[in-house]
Amino acid sequence: MRYLILSAVVLFGLLSISERSFAEEKDKTSVANKTLKLATTTSVENTRLIYDLVRPF
């Protein structure tokens, strides 16, 4: 019985670690992907329109 409880605790621990690693990895991926590279003309940059459209202050 004691071995059964111990095994359950170890298994639970391992599952928690694995789940957290997966979540962290997933989060890293989603942050990495959340960047859009926009090449635009100097006229849009010069007038600062692009700041209003995409850049947070």
Place this chain on the structure above:
Amino acid sequence: MCGLFKEKFNIKVDVIAVGSGKALELGENGDADIVIVHSPVAENAFIDYGFGVNRLSVMYNDFVIVGPADDPAGIKGETAPDAFKKIADKKYPFTSRGDISGTHKKEEEIWASAGIKHQGEWYIQTTEGMGRTLQIAQEKKAYSLVDRGTYIANQDKVDLVILNEGDSRLNNPYSVIAVNPARHPDVNYIYAMAFIGWITSPEGQKIIGEFNKDGKALFNPGSHK
């Protein structure tokens, strides 16, 4: 109004500001996910060669020919090619971007319409952005071709005035184009399409329409004409 796209989608946007020719080159090489450009002929080639997909009109303004207020070449009221011809015939200084930007390509179209091969000391190639090109025009008392938005944005820094405008050849449409994920599987196509959807939506178009300097509109919304 600031940074609404990021606020709405939580997507960071890295902006690379270059001429249209260079922007399309970045797209061609997969170094950008999306481009906003104003060079219709080069855009057609970009799409035809399969580098870009889903082009939509996003906004427009027009080009104007600016120069010294006393207009020594007398270009007021002329068509754009005739104005260029007068400048070239009298060898008045003209500053050109000279950088395969959308503005430079439009300028070359007008020189070609005028049947002029520009050569000589009067024709000054800056290979700089439009703001700097206007400053050089100011220093040299030269004429120059500029999009109206950039002129308005720089109007308080130069004494140059608009001398020629209104010719339909001076129309200046801007497009937004996603880089083709079939060519470059690593591009962020989903967010590129989110950006295209947003900038051409009533919300994005409203921001463009309301954008102004001292009450003067710099661009007109162009997606739902």
